[in-house]
Amino acid sequence: MPTRLSSYFLRTLREDPSDAEVTSHRLLVRAGYIRRQAPGIFAWLPIGLRVKNKIETIVREEMAESGAFEVHFPALLPREPYEVTGRWDEYGDGLFRLQDRKGSDLLLAPTHEEVFTLLVKDLYNSYKDLPLSIYQIQDKYRDEARPRAGLLRGREFTMKDAYSFDYTDAGLDLSYQAQRDAYERIFTRLGLEYVIVKADAGAMGGSRSEEFLHPTPIGEDTFVRSAGGYAANVEAFTTLVPPVIDWTALPAAEVHDTPDTPTIQTLVDSANANHPRTDGREWTAADTLKNIVLALTNLDGTRELVIVGVPGDRDVDLKRAEVVFAPAEVEAANPGDLAKHPGLVTGYIGPWAPAGAVLGDTSATGIRYLVDPRVVDGTAWITGANENGRHVFGLVAGRDFAVDGTAEVANVRAGDPAPDGSGPVELARGVEIGHVFQLGRKYAEALGLKVLDENGKLVTVTMGSYGIGITRILALLAELNNDPKGLIWPVSVAPFDVHVIAAGRDEIVFETAAAVAATLEATGREVLYDDRRKVSPGVKFGDAELIGVPQIVIVGRGAVDGIVELWDRRTGERIQCAVDNLGAHFA
Amino acid sequence: MPTRLSSYFLRTLREDPSDAEVTSHRLLVRAGYIRRQAPGIFAWLPIGLRVKNKIETIVREEMAESGAFEVHFPALLPREPYEVTGRWDEYGDGLFRLQDRKGSDLLLAPTHEEVFTLLVKDLYNSYKDLPLSIYQIQDKYRDEARPRAGLLRGREFTMKDAYSFDYTDAGLDLSYQAQRDAYERIFTRLGLEYVIVKADAGAMGGSRSEEFLHPTPIGEDTFVRSAGGYAANVEAFTTLVPPVIDWTALPAAEVHDTPDTPTIQTLVDSANANHPRTDGREWTAADTLKNIVLALTNLDGTRELVIVGVPGDRDVDLKRAEVVFAPAEVEAANPGDLAKHPGLVTGYIGPWAPAGAVLGDTSATGIRYLVDPRVVDGTAWITGANENGRHVFGLVAGRDFAVDGTAEVANVRAGDPAPDGSGPVELARGVEIGHVFQLGRKYAEALGLKVLDENGKLVTVTMGSYGIGITRILALLAELNNDPKGLIWPVSVAPFDVHVIAAGRDEIVFETAAAVAATLEATGREVLYDDRRKVSPGVKFGDAELIGVPQIVIVGRGAVDGIVELWDRRTGERIQCAVDNLGAHFA
Structure with a gap:
């Protein structure tokens, strides 16, 4: 059944929301995708939830392809494991902490390394059980000092976080590569340009660490890259050290x-x-x-x-x-x-x-x-x-x-030589859309996750952690895909495949439009059908442009002759098409 | 692709967990469905998530059928709306409260009446927009004094909560009935016996209110019912008042x-x-x-x-x-x-x-x-x-x-007359699996949700609230469907349709089992394939009984002759079947 706009829970706004700082926030609110509940905290309306679900489905498919299994942890967790690893304190003000009625300390988890580690410790004890990669898609919490830019940096956000478990460094490299490959597939499917940059390990500890950045001037992160292929975020950039100099000929100070x-x-x-x-x-x-x-x-x-x-x-x-x-x-x-x-x-x-x-x-x-x-x-x-x-x-x-x-504390400048000898770097800005990370044995050591190896010896497990911000990606896609009139969704995540508009007053228009919508839906497309009776074609066109379904079918005066118009939201191109030939256009 | 047990993230336990108070908790932990994180707080392992997703899918389908639209609200919400309705205080110790870094009060929502009301107020302003029913499937929080019985009464739990919006009492009756009908369909599909009982309005305020109880001696709720069809929970039972007596002939005290x-x-x-x-x-x-x-x-x-x-x-x-x-x-x-x-x-x-x-x-x-x-x-x-x-x-x-x-404070006894004259009542126990509730105008009044009616007059909206505990239902299904050897899932929510066991050491056994698993999966069944090489048939049978997939296919010695065994987990019946005829058995 096509979704009929006359009864759908969707209202577009003529005015920009007063608190919107960025285009994606402005358009997602105006087009009826999200509503703000508190700073950095949003509710998802039906059409927004559809886009979010599509992104999650792509992520789930590629996680399955990578061999990872889905689990689901609570957001509310006890203090103890985070105390053991030191993160209860390290997170500072960024952690939402609370107490239950008995005075026990709890937190809203910003990430789940600790409890994933404990879960595997609970279930596994042999090298034969490994490798293992498990993930969840889950709502996370960080008490950001300045939640801003709508969904791009929220206090509640949906993340896919995966964790890998191996008992050798070589195994970790393979698990890491499998997740890294999955991320490349995910961003490719989402049509999101990305640069993989060396990242600093930050508060997580560990060794190899790379960020997937989408290069854009609105990005919060600065990164450097050389023509020769070096890329790192500024925090991870290392200086090309010049050779020492023979000082014997130098004068005294x-x-x-x-x-x-x-x-x-x-x-x-x-x-x-x-x-x-x-x-x-x-x-x-x-x-x-x-x-x-x-x-x-x-x-x-x-x-x-x-x-x-x-x-x-x-x-x-x-x-x-x-x-x-x-x-x-x-x-x-x-x-x-x-x-x-x-x-x-x-x-x-x-x-x-x-x-x-x-x-x-x-x-x-x-x-x-x-x-x-x-x-x-x-x-x-x-x-x-x-x-x-x-x-x-x-x-x-x-x-x-x-x-x-x-100490690598000096600022990095365009023209500085890349540490790998691949030439001078340029500086660019980007939005972090993914992070793959070799945690190593830090968490396993702190929480006692060991398995028996081939020789019956207890060895500490080595881990990786891999995150993708689902809601941030959605916001970024909105940020990248719009024009002054509204959103233009990529096909892979569009809330509907086709937006059918009944543009006229005659019954034949509504009959034809309903038939077109039903036929498209029956042949496997998701259809939003604007069947509103007392709304002018102009308003309907404006709403369609704002909502941003990539393909629009206008059923207007031509309906009497079996002719409709196909409107490509991205190019703006409109072509006439016989109703009977519609199938071919959506092949 | 069948799910192969040799690499699946699933471990069964031989021992009962020490903290399990009820059968469902004990079996769900032992069979690898869930793991406890803190009192009343659980993580979902892959096989458990599958069952949970199936229940959610049934609920979503029936919600769509009822005309309700899905939205998704955050768990973390600001204090203000709950302050306006008085629930910030009324919930007492049952509410998880916290503050952000700026000292603003927040809560983990136990239910979402307030923010749904505000959302509709934000988007709607005319009677033409109504009726509207919207729902979410979302993780909720209550700081229970005594979280117990595993998932049956947790502190974090997944609920489907729906809210209806009408501008007339007659409209509310229709919306209420649509949800009530959807609940009947949901419980029927889940194979869950239910009694619809009159419920007290409790802390929610409002008028008509009914609970769906599953009658079971382990239930926390007591209800009464008469042979004539009256049913109410004990809190809602009202006394059949006897006629007044002429006292003129009575002696002095x-x-x-x-x-x-x-x-x-x-x-x-x-x-x-x-x-x-x-x-x-x-x-x-x-x-x-x-x-x-x-x-x-x-x-x-x-x-x-x-x-x-x-x-x-x-x-x-x-x-x-x-x-x-x-x-x-x-x-x-x-x-x-x-x-x-x-x-x-x-x-x-x-x-x-x-x-x-x-x-x-x-x-x-x-x-x-x-x-x-x-x-x-x-x-x-x-x-x-x-x-x-x-x-x-x-x-x-x-x-x-x-x-x-x-004041209706006296205890109710078996044999008390039902208030509607339908005869004496009996007492029974049940688990609450759903609640439908006419909130009336309480929330709309408190939060100022009004629309213009046909005459251009502002009228306060009247609301309903409708809840189903997803995780509680899952636990109850586990509680009702088991035997001393393990779980026995109803087909509608089973994590897999078929559990194929390679029971033997010969290569032909594994080849046949893999082929059977692949064929069943290719023809639309979800298959769990026990392909473990170093595990005895006995252990595999025990795991299959514990895990509880309703249909089991044993591929053993008969494989050389193209014969396998079909094992019905519920009846225990085993029948021989030619591999070539398997399709017919799963029609």
Whole structure:
């Protein structure tokens, strides 16, 4: 039976919703797909649910193809397993926590690694049981600080999350590849362009990790890619480390008065004016070493300072720094932090000092000193002399100062060389649509998931975790497929295959339209039939454009002659067609 | 493709789970359908999800047939709408409440009347839009004091909840009937016997209300039914009120010393010994009027006493009292309550006293006095005289004492007459499997849902609410369909249609079994194929019995001759069958 618009629970709105920040949110609300219930929390109306179900069906089919089995976990879970892995605390304010009437701690799960691990521990005990991949399609919760962009970043959202279980690293690689392949098939079927980028492991721990990003200027994530095929999100980008330099011929470092040079630009200007290079070039910001004090807040609440040295032409990228220092939170040190260390002279901090604290020697300062990977042994720098108004010139790494390690905290720039030698990278923005992730043994170790191997020895299981945001993908498809008049769904997820419009007042119009709708439905298409009697053709056309079913059949005046119009929503093309030939057009 | 047990994510357990209180819980865990995550919170394993999906499909089909549209609301909702209707407080400890990072109050919805009402208010404004019925299948939450019996009473559970919207009472009757009819079809398809009983309106408010109960001794609900067709749950049962009696010929009441008669039995014995009836019969408990002090805790936390008078051969049924006094909580008054009213002499409380407090006159005591409906004017009673060791005999209602009203708080007994004159009732137990409910205008009024009627006048919408517990039904089906060896699913919800067992070691057995499984699957059956190589036929048979697929095909030694065995799980009957004739057996 075709769905008749006269009685269908669908109302389009003429006005944009006042709280819509992005096109997808605006159109999905206006066209009657979703309604907001609270910030980042939405209800699905019948036509929206149809699209969501189609995406879920594609995901289910490809999960089955990959050999994964579907299960379903509750959203409401006890604290204990998340306590064991540390995530109860690590999630911070992002986790919805609550208590039951007996005072037991519960949470609304943001992801389900812990309970999947425990489930497999409960059921399996031998290597013969493995490999195993299981998944669910389930509503998840994250208490986002700023739920925004409609469904693109909600507080309740539907995810497909899969988990793989193996007892060897090679097995994990295969399971990972199977999920990765399934993701490629899913996004291809959805008509969603994607880039697979190296991703940082983040709070999850683990080793190999890749994100599927859809490249779009509206994306929240920044990633880099080289013409030679390298791709990574900015957090995961690693610097191509230059070779060390022989310092034997380099002159000794010299301290110069550099009054009023608290910034890199004033320092460079002063250096060129008063201490010009001898090779005829000018000093640039890249010749300076900028030392920045960061404050880390560890999980246990303690505050720790760390100093990072980066070339003066770069800034610290706090998102990259967060990955380096996870799970600690990172921010710039505040005056109160600095006041506790009078040896640090703001604007003139450096890894060398004639007397007193020396960076790179924590026994002296109690503060770790980490540098950008470009600061290799033998590189010479202009940097602070730890005295007000003085800098040291020609300070050579390895010769004149030591470091506690390197840290990938400097910002990434277009033109930076890809670490795999595949050439300079460009920066782009994208929306994360999938994530595949080798968790390794972190969760299995924490929760005691072991199996007996071929030799009867207990070995810890190694896991992968694989996520696709169903509701985010739906929003993204809406974001990508529209024009000023409304949505234009890809065929694979369209709520209906055909939208039949009775455009006229004569009975023959309604009779023909009803017959066309019934015939199309009987031959396997899902049909939305606009059978409304007191609505003008103009309003019906507007609604059809807003709703966005890709194929529209207009039954109008031509009905008396057995002629209807086929309207391609995407191209706008309209062609006449005999009713009797309709079947051929929908072959 | 048949599902192969060798790689399927399913493990049966030899042992019963230690926390299983009922058969369904025990078998669903042992057979690998579900796993407990926390009290009253379960995860669904692949085979369990299959059964759940089948039940949901039946419900969806019948909802579509009834004309209802599917939507989907979030579980996490803001406090405000529930505050407006009073349910934020009324639900008491049964509601999971939480706060987000900004301190906004949220809840995990136990039902969704409020947000469905607001959705329709958002989209509709004319009588022409009505009637409308919309539903969802969704995971709900209630913080049960004692989650028990596995899925039969969980804290997270899947429900189908539907809501109807009309602008006339006659329209509501039609919408209600359509849902009621759909429920009858659903339970018939599920093979679930049901009784439709009159139900109390409870915390929901509203008018017509019926429960679908499955009669079973393990049920939590008690209901009554008469041979003449009356059926009601005990809370909704109403007393057939006897006619009033002419009291003009009745003697005056007399006070007698009745020392040491604080209980009904001691009172009756004392009365027969010292003050025998003049008509030759004996006094019985039914001749006495027992007055019981109840303490009500109102929603605002205030505590109020009320006295109820019931014939001495009956007790107060607290569940019935809760309906009478809802939303207040009811309990027996404690000594502290009574100490505040020295006029109430425990064991000798009555509606009459020579001096001092008189029940039935709240201006004197501040306590309401309500009586059982059988205490009609002209009935004469032995009851307390409000003095220690004294009772009054022949106290006539209406003549000697007044009341503040009647209250249906007395327990119901087998043999009590049905209120509709259809004869004596019997008591039975049942499990609630569905509830249809005329909410009336309560929610629409509270939340301002009005539409314009034919005359352009704004009228408040009238609503119905209709619920089916999907997970409870699944548990009940498991509870009803099993034997000591395991589950026996009805065909309509079985996880698979056929369970094929390769019972032997020879290659021909596995070849034949694989071919049989593939053929059955290719002809439209869902097949579970036990292809495990190192598992004995005995273990396979045991697993098949535990798992409970209704039709089993055993491929064993007969395979060489093209013969297999068909095993009916329910009857236990096994018959030989040529492989080539299998199709006919599954027609």
